[in-house]
Amino acid sequence: MKRVVALMALLAASAGAAAEVNFITCPVYRDTDNGRKSGCWLGEDPASGIRYDITQSAAKPDWNFAVLVEGRVAASPDDPCGGAVLDPVRVSILLDQPCTRHMIPAEGFKGRKYVLPKRNIDPLSVVRAKPQPPFATRSFRLFFDWNSDFIAYQREDHSLDMAIAWIRGAPVRSLTVTGYAATTPFNVSGQAMAEEKGMGQIRADHVAEALYRLGIPKAKIVTRNGGDGGVIADALADDLPQASRRRVEIVAEVAE
Amino acid sequence: MTLRAVALALGALLAIGAAKAPERWWSPGEGRVFPAQLTYPNADGELGLVLTGGAMPTRGHPFFEPLGPDGRACVTCHQPADSMSLSVASVQERWIATKGRDPLFAAYDGSNCPGLPQGERASHSLLLDHGLIRVERAWPVAGTDMSVEVVRDPTRCNSGEYGPEKGKISVYRRPRPVANMKYLLAMGFAYDPKAGMPLPLDPETGQPVSGNLMADGRALTLKIQMEDAAATHLRMVRHLTPQQIAQITDFEMRIYSAQVKGPHGMLNAGGAKGGPQTLADSIPGQLGSISNQPNSVSGPVWSEFAAWEKDDPALPEAERAFRKSVARGARVFREKMFLISDSAGINSPVGFGNPVRNSCVFCHNMTQMGNDVAPGQVDLGTTTLPFADPQPDLPLFRITCRGKPHPHYGRTILTHDPGYALTTGKCADVGKITLQSNRGLAARAPYFSNGMAKDLRGIIDYYDRRYSIGYTEQDKQDLVNLMRAL
Numbered sequence: 213m214k215r216v217v218a219l220m221a222l223l224a225a226s227a228g229a230a231a232e233v234n235f236i237t238c239p240v241y242r243d244t245d246n247g248r249k250s251g252c253w254l255g256e257d258p259a260s261g262i263r264y265d266i267t268q269s270a271a272k273p274d275w276n277f278a279v280l281v282e283g284r285v286a287a288s289p290d291d292p293c294g295g296a297v298l299d300p301v302r303v304s305i306l307l308d309q310p311c312t313r314h315m316i317p318a319e320g321f322k323g324r325k326y327v328l329p330k331r332n333i334d335p336l337s338v339v340r341a342k343p344q345p346p347f348a349t350r351s352f353r354l355f356f357d358w359n360s361d362f363i364a365y366q367r368e369d370h371s372l373d374m375a376i377a378w379i380r381g382a383p384v385r386s387l388t389v390t391g392y393a394a395t396t397p398f399n400v401s402g403q404a405m406a407e408e409k410g411m412g413q414i415r416a417d418h419v420a421e422a423l424y425r426l427g428i429p430k431a432k433i434v435t436r437n438g439g440d441g442g443v444i445a446d447a448l449a450d451d452l453p454q455a456s457r458r459r460v461e462i463v464a465e466v467a468e
Numbered sequence: 469m470t471l472r473a474v475a476l477a478l479g480a481l482l483a484i485g486a487a488k489a490p491e492r493w494w495s496p497g498e499g500r501v502f503p504a505q506l507t508y509p510n511a512d513g514e515l516g517l518v519l520t521g522g523a524m525p526t527r528g529h530p531f532f533e534p535l536g537p538d539g540r541a542c543v544t545c546h547q548p549a550d551s552m553s554l555s556v557a558s559v560q561e562r563w564i565a566t567k568g569r570d571p572l573f574a575a576y577d578g579s580n581c582p583g584l585p586q587g588e589r590a591s592h593s594l595l596l597d598h599g600l601i602r603v604e605r606a607w608p609v610a611g612t613d614m615s616v617e618v619v620r621d622p623t624r625c626n627s628g629e630y631g632p633e634k635g636k637i638s639v640y641r642r643p644r645p646v647a648n649m650k651y652l653l654a655m656g657f658a659y660d661p662k663a664g665m666p667l668p669l670d671p672e673t674g675q676p677v678s679g680n681l682m683a684d685g686r687a688l689t690l691k692i693q694m695e696d697a698a699a700t701h702l703r704m705v706r707h708l709t710p711q712q713i714a715q716i717t718d719f720e721m722r723i724y725s726a727q728v729k730g731p732h733g734m735l736n737a738g739g740a741k742g743g744p745q746t747l748a749d750s751i752p753g754q755l756g757s758i759s760n761q762p763n764s765v766s767g768p769v770w771s772e773f774a775a776w777e778k779d780d781p782a783l784p785e786a787e788r789a790f791r792k793s794v795a796r797g798a799r800v801f802r803e804k805m806f807l808i809s810d811s812a813g814i815n816s817p818v819g820f821g822n823p824v825r826n827s828c829v830f831c832h833n834m835t836q837m838g839n840d841v842a843p844g845q846v847d848l849g850t851t852t853l854p855f856a857d858p859q860p861d862l863p864l865f866r867i868t869c870r871g872k873p874h875p876h877y878g879r880t881i882l883t884h885d886p887g888y889a890l891t892t893g894k895c896a897d898v899g900k901i902t903l904q905s906n907r908g909l910a911a912r913a914p915y916f917s918n919g920m921a922k923d924l925r926g927i928i929d930y931y932d933r934r935y936s937i938g939y940t941e942q943d944k945q946d947l948v949n950l951m952r953a954l
Contacts, residue, residue, distance in 0.1 A: 243825075245805065245825065247825075248805060248825060248827065248830065249820070250825055251824065253821065272824070274816060274822035275822055277875075328758070335656050335755065336656065363664040364664070365664065366819075369661065372666075373658070422666050425667065425668070425676070426666050
């Protein structure tokens with residue numbers, strides 16, 4: 213049965229060339245045991261009744277709160293958790309929408325053995341490559357979860373690490389940090405979702421503080437609220453249109 | 469083992485070694501020479517201390533001299549025989565030996581509250597029964613999103629001229645060991661994943677710091693910590709001089725401490741690398757929770773006992789069994805998985821998920837020290853209801869989150885010690901306690917910041933309850949034996 217569901221989801225996706233799947237749901241934790249961090253996260257899309265495997269999100273759910281799920285159905289036919297695999301996928305915890313926690317047994321599913329994610333940062337002991345001239349003004353983007361300014365572990369901290377390595381090594385004159393938020397409502401699972409108006413500024417200030425902690429003098433940093441910057445295409449947002457709206461752009465201007 | 473049994477065992481050990489063993493208790497201003505190597509017997513074998521760079525005279529040394537009006541020194545609460553912390557057994561011994569007149573029992577923080585009648589035992593019950601020192605924090609702090617009410621005030625230090633109305637909160641904490649400092653100060657990564665931020669900065673130099681000092685993280689550097697200690701524990705009116713600061717720092721960076729002898733033989737025998745010398749010789753800050761970490765030089769956490777996985781039938785039976793048990797304990801620590809839930813700092817907001825399957829080493833991930841490579845502020849539940857064991861002797865606070873509710877506790881929280889939240893003012897940080905060193909445990913019972921676990925078994929039993937781990941009796945004994953060997 214579960215195979216059939218997964219297959220249906222795949223078919224549905226292939227029709228729309230891995231269309232974006234967005235929904236809000238209460239997550240279910242499946243207690244698989246394949247070593248550390250091998251538990252499964254599942255979520256049913258209320259619109260289709262399909263149970264998705266949302267485990268591949270860098271940031272995982274909290275079983276006490278609803279999640280906003282944004283993803284695409286993966287091409288791979290694997291089913292380690294008992295749901296149609298979304299990959300790429302992003303999960304945002306909706307702290308204002310409580311859920312009843314629900315844990316189900318493994319039921320024969322294996323879960324996934326943990327592998328270090330690609331966007332894992334190196335320890336301090338690893339010397340970062342120096343950027344090479346010629347230098348020209350450059351920009352960097354960080355993406356955020358819903359209504360959050362948290363710099364996601366093993367995802368956005370990696371982008372920040374790349375950015376700061378370049379900024380430190382280039383003749384940067386000033387940094388303009390612009391925060392954007394999804395303030396124009398979009399419809400998910402029957403809810404009109406919109407982020408707080410001030411979220412762009414909150415994100416910009418947060419990233420500015422991070423840059424300061426990484427050694428950039430405050431006088432060199434300007435922050436701006438860019439409001440709703442709309443959808444952009446960026447692989448760092450896994451090309452997920454809605455997720456791409458929640459971002460900060462750091463423009464590093466170099467001295468001539 | 470009960471405390472009485474420990475005391476008896478200690479008494480016996482002391483009687484045997486009386487002729488040559490150094491005096492266990494270091495009183496301020498004794499002027500002893502601190503030798504390059506020092507050992508003290510305890511119920512589980514022997515604690516070893518190493519002072520790198522050789523012996524050091526303590527006469528005139530600010531860590532050892534009484535600097536304030538109470539006649540106390542740093543060493544009063546950071547005793548070599550207790551792995552540079554303070555065991556409750558030592559406290560009780562001092563009480564009897566000095567009829568309660570040791571400067572340790574000074575009214576300011578060596579009693580439940582300065583206003584209590586100081587001659588009575590009951591006024592020092594938290595120190596005598598649980599090894600707890602009063603820690604007074606200013607409240608509220610700027611930018612706080614929570615309010616604090618006092619629900620229960622058994623020490624009378626959170627009401628009247630003390631307490632939140634007077635801008636103060638008193639909590640009660642165990643002295644943390646002042647040894648192996650290069651590990652606690654080491655920075656493995658540039659980021660604090662729990663905060664989603666780069667490492668915090670030293671307010672004086674602007675340089676990043678480890679964020680691994682003090683239960684509530686209120687001091688980011690040894691310098692700030694010692695200035696705080698001098699003004700509070702020592703009641704110094706004047707500031708430490710730059711020379712005193714340099715001397716204390718020098719000592720703190722040179723002193724290493726760990727159990728060196730177990731109940732059955734040396735801990736660095738048979739290929740094992742227990743004891744303080746390994747700590748002095750090794751590179752700190754290594755992430756030991758994953759074996760494939762790039763550039764790791766010292767292997768997984770507690771791999772210093774890996775050689776004991778190989779059976780040695782030539783050994784006496786008890787020693788052979790102990791070695792095997794310690795080696796298994798190290799594996800249980802790293803490999804036995806359980807569901808970690810509702811522990812802020814791990815289950816929120818970092819993104820590991822709530823719950824997440826992992827082992828002891830997930831949080832205790834620094835090789836050789838068992839503290840956290842990242843800043844280690846985690847809410848294990850040791851101080852906060854419903855996870856904390858009942859502790860009628862301790863104050864109880866009701867925290868109300870005025871902004872966002874706490875992700876795991878909701879809008880109101882009952883806690884004996886808000887921990888990190890007393891520093892940040894943030895409701896999301898209530899109950900977070902900085903992970904401490906895991907070395908020299910045998911010498912410094914009781915455990916956890918509030919002394920809730922009276923012995924090593926108590927630590928394991930707490931975890932087993934807290935996370936419904938389901939350890940077998942064998943697992944528990946192996947973990948206890950591992951901890952006896954640290």
